[in-house]
Amino acid sequence: MNLWYTEQHSPSVRFSIKVEEQLYSGASEFQKIDILQTTEFGKILTLDGLIMLTEKDEFIYHDMITHVAMATNPKIKKVLVIGAGDGGTVRELTKYETIEQIDMVEIDKLVVDVCKEYLPQTASKLTDPRVNLYYEDGLKFVRNKENDYDLVIVDSTDPFGPGEGLFTKEFYGNCYKALKEDGILVNQHESPFYAEDALSMKRAHQRIKGFFPICNVYQVHIPTYPSGHWLFGFASKKFNPIQDLDAAAWNELGLKTKYYNTAIHVGSFALPNYVKEQLEDAK
Amino acid sequence: MNLWYTEQHSPSVRFSIKVEEQLYSGASEFQKIDILQTTEFGKILTLDGLIMLTEKDEFIYHDMITHVAMATNPKIKKVLVIGAGDGGTVRELTKYETIEQIDMVEIDKLVVDVCKEYLPQTASKLTDPRVNLYYEDGLKFVRNKENDYDLVIVDSTDPFGPGEGLFTKEFYGNCYKALKEDGILVNQHESPFYAEDALSMKRAHQRIKGFFPICNVYQVHIPTYPSGHWLFGFASKKFNPIQDLDAAAWNELGLKTKYYNTAIHVGSFALPNYVKEQLEDAK
Numbered sequence: 001m002n003l004w005y006t007e008q009h010s011p012s013v014r015f016s017i018k019v020e021e022q023l024y025s026g027a028s029e030f031q032k033i034d035i036l037q038t039t040e041f042g043k044i045l046t047l048d049g050l051i052m053l054t055e056k057d058e059f060i061y062h063d064m065i066t067h068v069a070m071a072t073n074p075k076i077k078k079v080l081v082i083g084a085g086d087g088g089t090v091r092e093l094t095k096y097e098t099i100e101q102i103d104m105v106e107i108d109k110l111v112v113d114v115c116k117e118y119l120p121q122t123a124s125k126l127t128d129p130r131v132n133l134y135y136e137d138g139l140k141f142v143r144n145k146e147n148d149y150d151l152v153i154v155d156s157t158d159p160f161g162p163g164e165g166l167f168t169k170e171f172y173g174n175c176y177k178a179l180k181e182d183g184i185l186v187n188q189h190e191s192p193f194y195a196e197d198a199l200s201m202k203r204a205h206q207r208i209k210g211f212f213p214i215c216n217v218y219q220v221h222i223p224t225y226p227s228g229h230w231l232f233g234f235a236s237k238k239f240n241p242i243q244d245l246d247a248a249a250w251n252e253l254g255l256k257t258k259y260y261n262t263a264i265h266v267g268s269f270a271l272p273n274y275v276k277e278q279l280e281d282a283k
Numbered sequence: 284m285n286l287w288y289t290e291q292h293s294p295s296v297r298f299s300i301k302v303e304e305q306l307y308s309g310a311s312e313f314q315k316i317d318i319l320q321t322t323e324f325g326k327i328l329t330l331d332g333l334i335m336l337t338e339k340d341e342f343i344y345h346d347m348i349t350h351v352a353m354a355t356n357p358k359i360k361k362v363l364v365i366g367a368g369d370g371g372t373v374r375e376l377t378k379y380e381t382i383e384q385i386d387m388v389e390i391d392k393l394v395v396d397v398c399k400e401y402l403p404q405t406a407s408k409l410t411d412p413r414v415n416l417y418y419e420d421g422l423k424f425v426r427n428k429e430n431d432y433d434l435v436i437v438d439s440t441d442p443f444g445p446g447e448g449l450f451t452k453e454f455y456g457n458c459y460k461a462l463k464e465d466g467i468l469v470n471q472h473e474s475p476f477y478a479e480d481a482l483s484m485k486r487a488h489q490r491i492k493g494f495f496p497i498c499n500v501y502q503v504h505i506p507t508y509p510s511g512h513w514l515f516g517f518a519s520k521k522f523n524p525i526q527d528l529d530a531a532a533w534n535e536l537g538l539k540t541k542y543y544n545t546a547i548h549v550g551s552f553a554l555p556n557y558v559k560e561q562l563e564d565a566k
């Protein structure tokens with residue numbers, strides 16, 4: 001059986017993966033959901049035909065969306081996670097005994113149900129007693145929150161379809177309001193390389209800058225995302241992700257991570273000139 | 284015309300680019316050489332069906348294979364470049380007025396001729412009066428050199444076909460001998476992500492470590508190479524690429540670079556845990 005999954009990374013670039021078997025295919029009111037078994041990447045979750053995660057490289061995304069903020073402010077106790085239906089972000093957060101409460105708001109219950117069944121690698125910690133799962137629109141959920149969270153993580157899909165609202169000015173403004181005065185916002189920040197992704201990236205940066213006095217971008221290598229060059233945003237009312245990093249304290253926790261370490265924490269904020277220029281353009 | 288170039292990044296991963304036109308196709312005694320015109324990446328050079336460079340992202344590779352060493356030791360005067368038939372590495376080196384001599388040894392004259400005709404973006408500085416072009420086997424060329432160069436750059440193809448010899452113990456030993464006592468070796472170091480590339484990467488590191496007291500690896504984002512996560516090796520008899528970086532001095536030169544800057548110089552040596560473990564395994 002010569003079955004291939006193909007994703008369009010730009011109008012004239014395709015990325016294809018050999019598939020052993022389509023394990024699940026379904027649709028919610030929000031999107032199409034598929035689970036594929038592959039040789040190279042293990043199981044893959046796609047939403048509307050775009051890779052969200054693979055078992056082989058999800059550790060990169062999930063390490064970097066959580067540990068950078070947690071190492072910058074080890075006193076984080078209450079976290080809001082928006083999106084992240086696969087559970088990977090929550091899995092990393094539950095490694096911190098100091099976290100007391102994780103509110104996770106995922107618009108699509110079917111994504112969570114499917115991941116619980118097919119992707120225990122990421123979803124198994126969703127049953128942690130500190131986790132409250134809300135199947136709601138993150139955009140609406142955060143509207144009613146004020147001075148409530150130490151950390152908000154926006155683990156969204158791309159800025160079209162169900163994820164669109166999570167890239168708006170209104171949403172970032174409400175995230176700002178939902179955070180305590182020393183709060184941190186981390187968001188999935190698209191990529192600088194292909195034109196359409198770069199446009200989303202610049203727009204997100206511009207909007208976040210409108211609210212947060214400290215607003216940085218850091219980069220990671222995610223081989224199964226378009227171009228492999230992916231960005232996260234770090235915005236804060238108070239914390240500087242480099243100056244406030246207490247590397248010794250984080251290392252003392254003894255957490256096992258496959259990508260993150262305190263050196264790459266610092267290193268990932270050093271961006272190529274062409275990315276810096278795009279971000280400066282976004283002023 | 285629906286024409287696509289496809290490259291196999293691993294036995295079950297394919298990367299495809301829409302092609303407007305095949306501008307050149309030929310073969311030397313060493314390899315097949317093709318130039319393709321594409322919309323997304325401009326012109327592309329492939330050797331034996333593998334992408335060597337694209338006009339869109341070659342700046343990343345060429346910035347990072349040259350400026351890290353040059354910023355670490357601004358006194359570099361005499362450079363040996365092995366491979367690099369497209370001319371991009373030489374183009375970056377010729378930006379330094381302080382460099383007096385560049386010996387470039389490319390086994391395949393046809394690559395240089397084709398690049399001069401189709402890829403002036405990279406090849407145009409091969410006529411710089413400081414450049415001596417040798418169409419020879421780099422492996423043999425370096426055998427007769429002793430205490431001669433401040434910098435050796437190995438800008439090779441993958442470790443099979445014509446590039447195979449440039450990953451051997453004998454070759455690295457001869458590079459060591461060819462370098463002055465404060466010499467630096469920079470090499471194309473493959474990738475940590477797909478199994479076959481990672482094996483080459485570990486082997487190269489192990490072999491280089493056998494000769495050089497200082498032996499580091501740094502990473503870059505090259506979207507058109509397998510996984511987009513690529514490595515270079517920095518080995519030296521004397522210089523530490525972080526401690527000996529004089530950022531102020533390099534910035535004073537006022538060179539224009541699209542990827543490299545002195546912050547990413549430092550940042551790129553911070554490696555993910557899974558890559559560090561691979562390199563430690565290679566001991």
